[in-house]
Amino acid sequence: MHPTEETAVSTRVIGLISGTSVDGIDAALVEISGTELDLKIELLAGATYPYPAQLREKILAVGAGVAISMAELAEIDDAIAQVFAQAAQNIQLGHQPATLIGSHGQTVYHRPPGGAGEQGSRGAGEQGEQGRREILISNSSLAQRPATANSTPLGYSLQLGRGALIAHLTGITTVSNFRVADIAIGGHGAPLVPRVDAYLLSHPEEGRCIQNIGGIGNVAYIPPRHGDWLSKIRAWDTGPGNSLLDLAVEHLSAGAKTYDENGNWAASGTPCHPLVEQWLNQDYFHLPPPKSTGRELFGVTYLHECLKDAQAYQLNAADLLATLTELTAASIVHSYRTFLPEMPQRVLLCGGGSRNLYLKRRLELLLPSIPVLTTDEIGLSADFKEAIAFAILAYWRHLGIPGNLPTATGAPQEVLLGEIHQSQYSVIRHEQ
Numbered sequence: 001m002h003p004t005e006e007t008a009v010s011t012r013v014i015g016l017i018s019g020t021s022v023d024g025i026d027a028a029l030v031e032i033s034g035t036e037l038d039l040k041i042e043l044l045a046g047a048t049y050p051y052p053a054q055l056r057e058k059i060l061a062v063g064a065g066v067a068i069s070m071a072e073l074a075e076i077d078d079a080i081a082q083v084f085a086q087a088a089q090n091i092q093l094g095h096q097p098a099t100l101i102g103s104h105g106q107t108v109y110h111r112p113p114g115g116a117g118e119q120g121s122r123g124a125g126e127q128g129e130q131g132r133r134e135i136l137i138s139n140s141s142l143a144q145r146p147a148t149a150n151s152t153p154l155g156y157s158l159q160l161g162r163g164a165l166i167a168h169l170t171g172i173t174t175v176s177n178f179r180v181a182d183i184a185i186g187g188h189g190a191p192l193v194p195r196v197d198a199y200l201l202s203h204p205e206e207g208r209c210i211q212n213i214g215g216i217g218n219v220a221y222i223p224p225r226h227g228d229w230l231s232k233i234r235a236w237d238t239g240p241g242n243s244l245l246d247l248a249v250e251h252l253s254a255g256a257k258t259y260d261e262n263g264n265w266a267a268s269g270t271p272c273h274p275l276v277e278q279w280l281n282q283d284y285f286h287l288p289p290p291k292s293t294g295r296e297l298f299g300v301t302y303l304h305e306c307l308k309d310a311q312a313y314q315l316n317a318a319d320l321l322a323t324l325t326e327l328t329a330a331s332i333v334h335s336y337r338t339f340l341p342e343m344p345q346r347v348l349l350c351g352g353g354s355r356n357l358y359l360k361r362r363l364e365l366l367l368p369s370i371p372v373l374t375t376d377e378i379g380l381s382a383d384f385k386e387a388i389a390f391a392i393l394a395y396w397r398h399l400g401i402p403g404n405l406p407t408a409t410g411a412p413q414e415v416l417l418g419e420i421h422q423s424q425y426s427v428i429r430h431e432q
């Protein structure tokens with residue numbers, strides 16, 4: 001090649017994640033070039049591989065605080081690594097192989113820094129769940145809470161599906177355990193996607209909110225891309241995304257349904273606004289960012305409290321779903337109005353909740369004159385953005401570029417995210 005002929009050097013990377021909905025492994029095969037402002041990606045393939053039903057049930061049980069032995073934990077860890085490795089193999093079918101994997105793994109426990117009290121609790125019920133969780137953890141050395149210099153307890157976040165096994169099974173160098181380095185220096189270890197959002201979705205003149213609605217919701221506010229825009233980014237977990245809705249749908253349909261497709265069921269009801277106001281009084285919604293949360297708070301026990309409240313208002317099933325949907329929408333908008341330096345000029349939705357048309361409509365109503373689109377509409381897959389993000393975070397780790405945004409996680413500085421597991425050969429076959 002002539003020395004003046006520039007070719008963009010690109011790296012083929014696989015991103016893997018299963019989120020708090022535990023609905024399956026999102027896999028993205030991505031061609032990445034550039035680094036930050038010149039970062040470019042092409043999504044070559046994206047697919048979701050459902051968990052085997054028994055494994056999903058075990059993960060949900062562990063996540064809900066059911067006590068298990070360390071041997072069972074090890075089995076689940078390996079089972080998750082195996083299905084993640086298989087997902088990595090499957091997503092490459094028909095493509096040139098990837099040279100790097102970024103695997104988020106499966107979160108089964110997330111404790112923000114500062115201790116449970118600062119998280120805000122739903123009431124006595126939530127403490128009950130927390131109590132069971134302590135039993136599980138107290139069986140291991142994880143019970144100790146290391147303290148930072150100012151004695152604030154550090155956070156703790158556990159993602160299963162160990163990277164070393166994924167690297168061994170696929171023969172592809174794998175970066176995993178992305179959250180621990182940020183947490184070790186005092187950050188929340190979440191949300192991590194905002195730095196990727198900044199480089200993929202910022203705009204020269206427009207302030208944007210990138211709103212993920214997964215099991216949990218999180219937002220990245222990205223100001224117009226000039227001056228010290230990067231340090232002005234704000235991001236946090238907004239609260240429940242679909243977690244309470246999914247649990248309610250499963251309960252109300254006696255297990256026949258797992259989610260409210262397109263929000264149709266909720267759309268046939270009417271939100272109970274006094275109840276939404278009451279629920280919005282909960283501590284978490286008033287905690288200033290940086291903040292993060294999970295199913296530890298917005299999970300089964302929380303839903304049971306909501307069900308009791310709904311009974312007092314004699315809500316039928318559709319009204320209850322409309323009210324829970326309204327809680328998601330209202331908590332998102334409430335957090336923008338309370339914590340953002342200014343309202344965004346555009347909101348870009350991603351995650352499964354962006355498919356919930358009723359939820360999208362409610363957001364539009366609560367954000368008059370602010371266009372609400374999905375990231376698909378500006379060319380970035382709303383379904384696979386998180387998987388793409390972990391491919392990019394692995395790529396940055398490989399290049400020695402930090403992945404966290406201190407204004408998002410609350411960490412005192414930028415750090416390299418993820419542990420690198422090298423591998424030389426593959427021991428599992430591609431599946432047709």
Ligand SMILES: Nc1ncnc2c1ncn2[C@@H]1O[C@H](COP(=O)(O)OP(=O)(O)OP(=O)(O)O)[C@@H](O)[C@H]1O
Pocket residue numbers: 018019020021022023212213214215216217241242246259260261262263350351352353355356357386
């Ligand atoms: N067509 C649809 N209509 C309504 N809701 C949908 C639709 N498709 C997906 N969802 C919702 O999106 C959820 C899954 O979203 P997603 O995969 O983004 O979550 P996650 O990545 O597991 O969570 P998190 O981002 O918190 O880690 C489903 O559980 C369901 O509630």
Ligand SMILES: CC(=O)N[C@H]1[C@@H]2OC[C@@H](O2)[C@@H](O)[C@@H]1O[C@H](C)C(=O)O
Pocket residue numbers: 019020107109110157189190191192193194212214215216217218237292293294386
């Ligand atoms: C501990 C954990 O897995 N947190 C998730 C979860 O799901 C949504 C929200 O809570 C977010 O902060 C985070 O995930 C995304 C991928 C993130 O780190 O940006």
